[in-house]
Amino acid sequence: MENLEFRFTAHPARPAAGAALCGVVGSGNMEILIRPGDEADACTVSIKTSARGFGKIWEAVIADFASRHPVGGTRIAINDMGATPAVVTLRLAQALGDYTGGAQ
Amino acid sequence: MKLIEILNALFPAGHEVGTFGQLIAGTAQTSSSTVAVLGTTDAAAIGHDIALGLAGRILDIVDQHPGRPIVFLVDTKGQALSRAEELLCLNGSLAHLARCVDLARRQGHVSVALVTGEAVSGGFLSFGLMADKTYALADAQVRVMDLKAMARVTKIAHERLVELAGSSPTFAPGAENYLSMGALEAIWDAPTAALLESALDQRVAKGLLVDGRMDAGRERGGRSLAAQTVAAVLAA
Amino acid sequence: MNAPVHTQLALRHSYFEASARSRVAQLLDAGSFREFLPPEVSQPSPHLAVLGIPGAFDDGVIVGSGQLGGKPVLLIAQEGQFMGGAVGEIHGAKIVGLLRRAIVERPAAVVFMVDSGGVRLHEANAGLIAISEIMRAVLDTRAAGVPVIALVGGSCGAFGGMGIVSRLCSAIVMSEEGRLALSGPEVIETVAGVEEFDSKDRALVWRVTGGKHRYLTGDCAELVEDDAASFRQSTIDLLAGLTEPAPGSSALRTEQKRLTQRRERFAGMRDGLEVWAAMGMARPAEVSLMDRDSLVAAKKGLPA
Numbered sequence: 001m002e003n004l005e006f007r008f009t010a011h012p013a014r015p016a017a018g019a020a021l022c023g024v025v026g027s028g029n030m031e032i033l034i035r036p037g038d039e040a041d042a043c044t045v046s047i048k049t050s051a052r053g054f055g056k057i058w059e060a061v062i063a064d065f066a067s068r069h070p071v072g073g074t075r076i077a078i079n080d081m082g083a084t085p086a087v088v089t090l091r092l093a094q095a096l097g098d099y100t101g102g103a104q
Numbered sequence: 105m106k107l108i109e110i111l112n113a114l115f116p117a118g119h120e121v122g123t124f125g126q127l128i129a130g131t132a133q134t135s136s137s138t139v140a141v142l143g144t145t146d147a148a149a150i151g152h153d154i155a156l157g158l159a160g161r162i163l164d165i166v167d168q169h170p171g172r173p174i175v176f177l178v179d180t181k182g183q184a185l186s187r188a189e190e191l192l193c194l195n196g197s198l199a200h201l202a203r204c205v206d207l208a209r210r211q212g213h214v215s216v217a218l219v220t221g222e223a224v225s226g227g228f229l230s231f232g233l234m235a236d237k238t239y240a241l242a243d244a245q246v247r248v249m250d251l252k253a254m255a256r257v258t259k260i261a262h263e264r265l266v267e268l269a270g271s272s273p274t275f276a277p278g279a280e281n282y283l284s285m286g287a288l289e290a291i292w293d294a295p296t297a298a299l300l301e302s303a304l305d306q307r308v309a310k311g312l313l314v315d316g317r318m319d320a321g322r323e324r325g326g327r328s329l330a331a332q333t334v335a336a337v338l339a340a
Numbered sequence: 341m342n343a344p345v346h347t348q349l350a351l352r353h354s355y356f357e358a359s360a361r362s363r364v365a366q367l368l369d370a371g372s373f374r375e376f377l378p379p380e381v382s383q384p385s386p387h388l389a390v391l392g393i394p395g396a397f398d399d400g401v402i403v404g405s406g407q408l409g410g411k412p413v414l415l416i417a418q419e420g421q422f423m424g425g426a427v428g429e430i431h432g433a434k435i436v437g438l439l440r441r442a443i444v445e446r447p448a449a450v451v452f453m454v455d456s457g458g459v460r461l462h463e464a465n466a467g468l469i470a471i472s473e474i475m476r477a478v479l480d481t482r483a484a485g486v487p488v489i490a491l492v493g494g495s496c497g498a499f500g501g502m503g504i505v506s507r508l509c510s511a512i513v514m515s516e517e518g519r520l521a522l523s524g525p526e527v528i529e530t531v532a533g534v535e536e537f538d539s540k541d542r543a544l545v546w547r548v549t550g551g552k553h554r555y556l557t558g559d560c561a562e563l564v565e566d567d568a569a570s571f572r573q574s575t576i577d578l579l580a581g582l583t584e585p586a587p588g589s590s591a592l593r594t595e596q597k598r599l600t601q602r603r604e605r606f607a608g609m610r611d612g613l614e615v616w617a618a619m620g621m622a623r624p625a626e627v628s629l630m631d632r633d634s635l636v637a638a639k640k641g642l643p644a
Contacts, residue, residue, distance in 0.1 A: 001392040019380035024359050025396040026421030033379050033397055048384075048394040079384060079394040152603050160596055166589050185528045187537045188610045191548050192602060193559040195503030195522040200595055203508065206479045210587050225459070225468065226522055229501055233472040248464035257461055260391055274387050274429065275464045287469045315476045317469065318433065327466060329386075330433040330473075333377070337403060337437025338444070340376035 011070035016101025030080035037075035049080035143177030150227040151184030155197040162204040176217040180227030198230040205234035247277030284326025360419035366568035368406035375404040409576035411448035420496035425456035428463035432470020439477035458500015471501030493518040511561035514551035521549040547612030
């Protein structure tokens, strides 16, 4: 297992829920939990993944997502069992949609 | 230790316990009363026949000898592994046996289980772990799966599991782990009448309708998350 | 990929493929669910972390309260996609806590959505002890007059200790796709050989452990379609008629007699086909093709 920590600057999210969870920690899948963070214009991401050595890819995938979506002011936690980048992006979008009430 | 030696040591005042295949059943004398003796021997695999044999005898005790204490002697390598057994819902027969042990408790029968040989998975769940209190002899083997098989299934190196087992009681075989986690009440160096009679003592057995195993696990330091989690669910 | 994304598009919501969270949402009256220990206040199992395995915030089981057909229920839902729904220390304790809460709260029932291979081997001792505690807690809850209804239709079925737990419940609702047994076919094949049980022969596995077989032999109370709405309706119907008599030996004597007679009647059989023929099913080979309603009707027509 590898633990990864990232921080990205992003436009602030407008939460509609206190927290949102999407996905399941199953083979090729992951769960993502979004909660309020400490900085309005930044998003911190904490990942526990079963696959080692993919830190750069995680960073690129989430940086891309954070540049295109308002995820500031959130704290994201991911438990991963080998999700592909496409699944990661999908889960991020779903979780953010739930967190913001589908408004963004 | 042979079954007859264990019986002689536990019941010096006398016992009439028969073996029926790998099922054992009968009565024995303690210094104060007659007790029922039930269980399995020679690392029995529990199938329908043994499960129903034990269950029927428990119901007889409940109906014919109200209040008679029950001593379970546990030696099982687990459930019988066959298609024919599963076809007739072996989990259902084991559940039925567990319900009979539970009924005896509710009807006021004190029950004590002693692991004399092996205690594995489904066989252990169905009666040994259903007793009010469960004890084990020092050389008993209590487990779900040995570490080699666990390494195969979990794909974690055997050496790593051995290393971790030294610091955590959570997964490795061993009676002492089950003791620290609260599932065993004590480990006996040797079977004696004094130990058994103290286990059967009504004053000790008082209040056993409450399952106190996770509290014991917390107090002994082997299992603290369980009690904490239950409390959190109750308070949520 | 997560199944619900697809099934939400279909009119029918496959219970088998759904995640535990979507099953909960589809089972209960809309918007009535309240989760105890939701993910945002929970921690994954430290026992898995030590072994280098990512945990799940809910440790693979959801517990909470809600309304079902307007009646208050407490609910447990195991997530089969996480570690095979297997029971570890936290997972098991959440279930025990929920059952103990039911004794205090006295809901109309506890609904237990089982989807589990049994003990989580990574936490083997904690899992085994937890299952024993669940067994006692189910019986305590029933003895307090609160029925416990097991729903078995998930991808991991109800195996190992969870197979025992399911049979301790007041009633089991099963789909044809559900499986209920003690040892998994893979375990039997590994230990006793492929001749004993070919775990890759899916049709055989279902004839031995599947919902239709368990329904015909009376090991589950209700058979439903693999559809969340069917599980919901069947559970609502059961709730209307279910009571918990005080534990006594007469009910267990009846069960003892049933199990003993069945053992004699079907002695030596190794395939559901043989059992169904012995029960009087005219064309046992057609059972696997029958839809739910036809099978229920056929069972009613069997000789006693």
